[in-house]
Amino acid sequence: MAGYVPGEQLNDPDIIKLNTNENPYPPSPRVFEAIHAALTSNSLRKYPQPLGDTFRRAAGRVLNVSPDSILIGNGSDDILTILTRAFVPEDGLMASATPSYILYRSLAEIQGARFEAHRFTDSWALAESWPRGADLTFLPNPNSPSGTVVDPETIVRLAQTLAPTPLVLDEAYSDFTTWSGLELLASTPNLIITRTLSKSYSLAGIRFGFAIAAPELVRELVKVKDSYNCDVLSLAAATAAIEDQDYFREVRAKIIATRTRMTQELAAQGFDVTPSHSNFVWCRRSDRSVKPIYEELKRRKILVRYMSYPTGPLGAPEGAYDGLRVSVGTDSEIDNLLRELKAIL
Amino acid sequence: MAGYVPGEQLNDPDIIKLNTNENPYPPSPRVFEAIHAALTSNSLRKYPQPLGDTFRRAAGRVLNVSPDSILIGNGSDDILTILTRAFVPEDGLMASATPSYILYRSLAEIQGARFEAHRFTDSWALAESWPRGADLTFLPNPNSPSGTVVDPETIVRLAQTLAPTPLVLDEAYSDFTTWSGLELLASTPNLIITRTLSKSYSLAGIRFGFAIAAPELVRELVKVKDSYNCDVLSLAAATAAIEDQDYFREVRAKIIATRTRMTQELAAQGFDVTPSHSNFVWCRRSDRSVKPIYEELKRRKILVRYMSYPTGPLGAPEGAYDGLRVSVGTDSEIDNLLRELKAIL
Structure with a gap:
């Protein structure tokens, strides 16, 4: 490998x-203030909040979603790994589009799963017929390397085609476009959205990402993540960053x-x-x-x-x-x- | 689950x-200094060192091992997860002793693997005959909850019994006893040692652990870990902590x-x-x-x-x-x- x-x-x-x-x-000046405030002997020597409740409440307010629908991650890479481990059996099937983010294939290899990449059309749209059968499907939106987006109607149709297996909308870059799949979550139960603070919040160094999904799904994903997957300073930084809109x-x-x-x-x-x-x-x-x-x-x-x-x-x-x-x-x-x-x- | x-x-x-x-x-006062020094716009907005080379050099000097034999982790939980993913196929077998750290069984469940726990003797030694056949075996030394240690001769004998599959000596608490498996590494190629800075270095809040193993093994484990699994402030803190002996x-x-x-x-x-x-x-x-x-x-x-x-x-x-x-x-x-x-x- x-x-x-x-x-x-x-x-x-x-x-x-x-x-x-x-x-x-x-990053926001408030990030520096928050890290300074969190930098105490007690916060360093004690375990951090396992679920990041303070961040979840802040992000819930900003994004207008329930804190229970948020799963914290050590970068969105951690979230993508958790999703792979939760949904994909060995010799299972993972799918994505191509050309796209090449990490998805690596995640499949580590999991011992097969991987299928379906080509984008010449206008970076999704092909009319997308094969069913994947245990987990990743679609970065906006896509890398093209920077293009797929429209909401197509996302919903794809999620419906794939249901009940999950469609992960990797929104690492969605803050730089005009729409997000967040608005689709309530009506599309197999949709999972992933976000990172590395790009739009200037925090690649602190490793913080999160997923937004149905609360009952988040409760199960919590069992797969490491108990304390985000550290106390990253949690403080992420909370301050997302609060400074x-x-x-x-x-x-x-x-x-x-x-x-x-x-x-x-x-x-x-x-x-x-x-x-x-x-x-x-x-x-x-x-x-x-x-x-x-x-x-x-x-x-x-x-x-x-x-x-x-x-x-x-x-x-x-x-x-x-x-x-x-x-x-x-x-x-x-x-x-x-x-x-x-x-x- | x-x-x-x-x-x-x-x-x-x-x-x-x-x-x-x-x-x-x-934690050491030097940890606070190091975090302050690392807390710049550039370090927060850029990705951290993927392999933590600065930490690896420092830990290598302190522990008298090659930096190439060190794998960094987001807490030793991350290391235990990486090892499980690297060595255990679905429906594989993981083993440990009992009563011991209950996370090992959870890791097996997440991996879809079977789990066998072999009872300690009444003096918290290992039973004379330890079954072969596990893909990965964890032995915390000192053990939790007992706080007891198994002697070096027994560790070597167990590693030889299990070879070529790995024996992971979970040394989360080894700084509080008188010997470590480090001295056995050179002569025991299937031995992997894991450490954490959560306990003896008062840094549970920053999530930092590491493994020490043969460099050729570490090179393979790097492919399984998330690319940037440790953040810039945790790396700075961990480096300062281990340097202040x-x-x-x-x-x-x-x-x-x-x-x-x-x-x-x-x-x-x-x-x-x-x-x-x-x-x-x-x-x-x-x-x-x-x-x-x-x-x-x-x-x-x-x-x-x-x-x-x-x-x-x-x-x-x-x-x-x-x-x-x-x-x-x-x-x-x-x-x-x-x-x-x-x-x-």
Whole structure:
């Protein structure tokens, strides 16, 4: 088994890092206050809240869902692992779309399960007929690497097709688009939504994610998670971050403005740029591989994510399908990127 | 499936909490400094080191092992979960001793594996013949709830019996006794040691544990863990804690001194007290259940862990076997406990 390989984490402080969709802006100032307040001898030496009740109440208020419908995780990776262990027997079947987040396949391998990936259409929609039979289906929405979204009607139809087995809507990037599956939860009992604070809340370093699902399902998933899967400082940080919605909206607006600008300018440089609903942009050249561009950017200390898939969406030429997934950085980082790209091209 | 139920975490600040083996003393002052130093916008918004290289180097120096032999975990629960996923197929077999840590059985249930528990002898040694055939065997050393240790010769013999399948020596409490399986690692390739910073380093709140095993094994286990399973602040705290060995020794000495005193005084009050190599003491009454004592202590705001097993070690009367597992608190907490016990008895 090869194992999942995360994006490069280089230590060079001069590097411009646009490869793992980290948020270029700091977390809310309230996060720092909350960590300072939680940093006591008693909180460090004692076990944390097993279910994260304080976070669950705060997130419940902000998202307008019951705290009982929230499951806390040590990053949304932890949530995806818990879901896999809860629903997928050995030699079971997991499914997703492709090209998409490659971790899903790794989770299937670790679980000893089979994995099927169904190709997106040429407009990054779901194919008309989606096979039934998977024990667990993951759909990232927005999708990575494309940054595209599938509409609510399609999600509901897919969930109904798959019922009673669960459809996991991986909403790691949903804060950067205009709708979320949250509104579908009440009427779609086999829908599970996962979220992370790594992207829109600038907290990749503290590892915090959560799931939102029917309370009776959450009660069962709690039995599968480690008893104390989130630590006291991460819980404090996550609670403060989600409570500061003003700051959150301000950062999101900056990212979306930069995304609009970089989409236009990358297109003007000849890239095929997929309109993004996320905090990254998917750029391809229709006539050639972009690997040399990735390598030359890296040489110039700009790190973007080079992704290559065995096949692209339907309609793409057969064979390897590659592109650059470029995180939305600060305006000055993106200016730098655009300048270097101009020199390279 | 019932799921593992951790010890009660009551919020009442007046309660004396002697039920989950938390350390009654604060973590090293260097832990606070390290967290403050790590608390920057950049460290929070970026992903942490996937393998925890800074911690691995520090722990490698302190424990005199190669950093490549160390696997970091989000608490040692995370490590035990990773090991279960790596070694145990569905319908596989996991084994441990009994009475012992009840999480092992829960891990088997989550994995869909069978579980066998082999009874300790009446002196908390291992039975002469230990059955082969388990995919993974856990032995906590010191054991909980007894606080007893098995000697190195027996560990080596057991590992040889089980080879090539792994023997996991769960050393959550080994800092409170006089020997560790570390010295056996080089000559016992199927031995895996797990450690936690929750107990001896007063860091239950930050969730940090690790495994020590052959580097080629660690390389494979890395593929099973979540990519970023430890957060940046926990990594900083863990590194600072393990580097401050002077402070560690000072706290350990205090705990061992209190343990000696409470062992004598509990025995003087008529309890059967098992000599402890850990930071808790196992107390029973040979003539009756101790559940009423637990309940009366709780009413008086002293929380100890009441444990009841379907069977005791060999030689114990057949049927339920119960006792109080009392964490070693501060001297004043233990004075309080002894005073209330005297009133109750």
